[in-house]
Amino acid sequence: MKRQSSLLLCILICFYAAELHSQTGREEIAGILDRLVRVHGVSTHEEKILEEIIRMLPENVDFRVDDRNNLLVTIGDGETDLLFIAHTDEIGLEVTKINPDGTLSVRKRGGSYNSIWESRIVRIITEKGMVNGIIPPRRSYMESEPDRFSGEDIVISVGTGSMQETLDLGIRKGNSVVQDKGVTRLGGSKISTGAADDRAGCAAQILALKQLLGKRLNNRVTFAWCVEEEIGLNGARFISHTFQPDYVFAVDTYVSSDAPRDNRRYAYSPLGDGAVVRAFDSSNLAPREVYTKVLNIAKNRNIPAQIGITSGGNDGSTFLVKGSIDMPLSWPGIYSHSFISVLDLRDVASLTDLIVAIAQDF
């Protein structure tokens, strides 16, 4: 009876210790993610987010920034080159013209529904600072059969009545435009935020790097935070011109259909079920032996992981033609390319653990 009680006590202590540990991890991820998403970085306007990530790197780590503003850190020794790559940019708008009436014409950077911009408050990032603006609804929004809201309808008003007044605010052609972002806690361990794609990937890499520093590695492991994924994988392509890793692990969103308005025919990887080994997407089909190996690594370390099929491209695919093998890693995310993307912090914790495990065991 005494032995049974001791055993039960032991199990309980282990359970609570594990739970406490994972809770701490989640809070740390939520904190890092909130810090990262609040820094704006629309494609080609990524200087600030690059600076923020550099500030968040472990102290005394050697890093380099290439001519395209990609940030790279290499650790470990060995003959096999592993590259983990996350992107720093986010979807947004860019001012293309200041109109005579003071309004701003814009173009989208990265793909998104036009509707996520209609009837929204936006911030224009100028050299003088942030300027508030609104995107009014389509002209016919009160009609019983309103016109379609097209990309050309996305016009910003900052409250001015002339081009000069707008110029006086410091607004210039080429300024980036964003919506407010920040982590909002939902039920359980889920959160909602804009720019989860790919700040969650950036966060996972920062945390993984912290865990790996000082550890013995049998592989040469490079972490890259690269620019301009949303507008054509440009940062990754630039890296691929000078660096050909054996394996590249793009650490980026897995667009899941675990959402009420998406069809679950494919991409159904539930939130909370672990990191996703993104074996198939619009740009890549990972070899069976590689995704099996990754799933086995996860299994051996008790890391929750699931295999997934989804849409969208990934940075690793730019390395394919040079001979690298691309094996994207993710967390399941829903409401992609919106400002309310939802993810489960447990999945980002699993993703971080999986990156660490691959770096050590692959």
Add this chain to the structure above:
Amino acid sequence: MKNICKILTAALLFIFPFSISSVTTAQVDLKERFLEFASKQAVTGHEYGMIEYIKGKLPSFYDVTTDNMGNLIAKSGNGDPRVCIMASVDEPGYIVSGIRNDGYLTVHTTSSIPFPLFHKFHEGVKVEIITSNGKVNGVVAIPSSHITRGKGDMTDMNDFIVDIGADSKEHAEEMGVMILDPFTAVKNFAELTNGKISGPVLHSKYPAFAVLEAAHDADRNSSVMFIWTTQHARRNSGAARIAESLKLQKILLISSFLPYRDRRTRKLQIPVCTPGSGLLVPEENTPRNEFPGVVSDILRGNNYKYKNSGTGMLYEYRAFRGKNTQIAPVAIPVEYPHSLVETIDLKDLESLIDLINEVVKK
């Protein structure tokens, strides 16, 4: 003479900047008070939080009562009130209509909103649900752009689904969510240039705010009644109750003039909606009586900037029909009504508060 000039110059230099900064400070204070007020949720039928907020802000000399519709009445001075200042406090919003087994919420609206795109504007935004246990965060589901590829447009309320991060109906209930809990989009405002403010449901907020400001400014001996009514957007039930329970002679009605569809012709009627146009009063051909004439005289006599405008549907006219009550409606212009970027001009709001103060004094 030289000395006098010097003294005069010094005095001017001292007074001039002081006068500019004091005006600016007053405007900033007004803006901050207004934004605090506008951030309070008051979905039709669930105005209790707002009513309590207004009660808490009233000077102690008022005799304050509420009726069982939730209408708030504040009376000062002795005897019958010479004049009554009235505004509604409720805003268009939503209630939880059901909790699905998978934890998602279905919704309904408590107010009739004549423009279907109002619901669509909520797609992909964060919301706050007021439960008996406090606020619960949620998001309005949007199709994933990568999976649905533009084919999942929200067409009606059936597509309006709220995600609070719950995994099941039980989980949602544990979070405190119940059927009928009210919610709205998270109140997000932007200050534009030239004193303009943008954000959701400002048309529902500025009237009650202006009346509260005037109640604050009023003399304790003035025989005046300030009334904040509930359920304006629900057949104007609050004002109808007031019409039955109180014998009111003269009402200065602060109520937005909003677009509406003519019942016979189905044509859209749009009142003046350019912020900065000044105050709005009914067009000359509106049936007139003595009290609105007094208000017009104040407007003209004190050089107020104002315009005659169509009033839209003013349900208070119907509520007080046959009651021998003279009603003088006043509004300010609201641009993009029933969108999430309704825009008003603070100068118009200041002017409205000044007018109410003058009516109270007269």
